[in-house]
């Protein structure tokens with residue numbers, strides 16, 4: 001299947017070498033005031049008084065890893081649109097993978113030779129710029145700390161980007177039911193909740209929250225439409241989902257499907273995206289169905305859900321339904337895209353993508 005692996009790998013590395021961080025300007029989503037003049041929080045007046053942990057947040061999985069012109073439509077990309085676009089469209093959770101190839105923390109997918117989205121600091125600065133223009137919004141970050149960098153490394157980058165000033169500092173070092181309302185977080189200027197994996201909590205940087213001390217996740221690397229469930233996958237020490245929930249862990253639903261291109265070769269599956277991201281509850285693999293199943297099994301709404309290619313099939317409708325919202329305000333339409341679809345229909349791209357995926361055979365698509 002790969003007659004000239006060495007050559008192709010070299011070509012793949014060259015092809016990704018030009019990928020750089022996007023410029024740091026954030027676009028404005030507009031001032032969020034409903035028609036009646038009532039203040040909205042996270043796109044709805046009815047969320048202002050709700051506790052942070054009583055809300056479902058739609059998240060962009062691997063939000064910095066794009067399948068667009070900037071990456072040569074890399075099949076390793078999980079999103080067509082970047083994190084600023086995601087926030088503009090109403091997503092309030094951004095997940096990404098961080099590596100430390102040298103002294104600089106970078107956003108890389110699996111390895112920096114594969115898909116390098118630039119320094120974490122630039123990306124955080126862009127998100128921070130968006131936060132400044134959107135003062136009534138509470139946003140959650142989930143950063144996978146692939147190379148086990150210490151919390152102090154993240155602290156430096158968060159400080160330099162400016163976003164640490166908005167960091168929410170938990171009053172506890174473990175799961176709690178005592179989260180503030182969005183109103184409180186907004187008025188106190190602690191509107192960015194930052195979860196990072198593989199760090200230790202430190203009272204000198206109390207806004208950097210070890211993810212698995214607060215959050216549990218369902219399985220990832222799902223390859224079948226029937227493969228989604230609500231079983232706790234990580235951290236196993238939190239026990240089954242119901243036990244974790246009773247300890248006030250918040251539940252994160254991984255709802256993205258990979259496509260197998262051969263043994264151990266997995267890439268984000270765009271071909272079934274209309275089924276996977278659908279807010280419908282009728283078919284196996286539908287986002288709406290998965291969320292509804294988890295809400296039933298958990299006896300409460302899931303807190304977080306991660307999807308690939310969030311601009312397809314209107315997944316936010318499923319999340320609005322979880323939150324009981326019939327109307328929202330201040331969102332930009334996700335469908336106004338004129339960017340490349342990056343669909344895997346071009347055989348040259350597919351071949352390139354297969355190589356990229358091959359390099360990642362052992363990897364973590366988290």
Ligand SMILES: *[C@@H]1O[C@H](CO)[C@@H](O)[C@H](O)[C@H]1NC(C)=O
Pocket residue numbers: 022023024025026027082083084085123126127
């Ligand atoms: C997204 O892309 C726009 C346009 O290039 C850019 O201004 C913005 O900073 C990017 N956002 C992020 C988070 O990289």
Ligand SMILES: *[C@@H]1O[C@H](CO)[C@@H](O)[C@H](O)[C@H]1NC(C)=O
Pocket residue numbers: 031032033133135
């Ligand atoms: C949002 O709009 C309201 C009402 O017009 C105004 O008072 C407020 O200053 C605006 N906020 C921002 C950040 O533009």
Ligand SMILES: *[C@@H]1O[C@H](CO)[C@@H](O)[C@H](O)[C@H]1NC(C)=O
Pocket residue numbers: 102103104119
């Ligand atoms: C580390 O990576 C950064 C970002 O890619 C780069 O600018 C810098 O030159 C690298 N430093 C070393 C010592 O390789």
Ligand SMILES: *[C@@H]1O[C@H](CO)[C@@H](O)[C@H](O)[C@H]1NC(C)=O
Pocket residue numbers: 219220221222223227228229230231
């Ligand atoms: C839940 O889904 C994952 C991924 O498809 C699978 O590995 C696991 O066995 C499933 N668990 C149950 C209890 O069905």
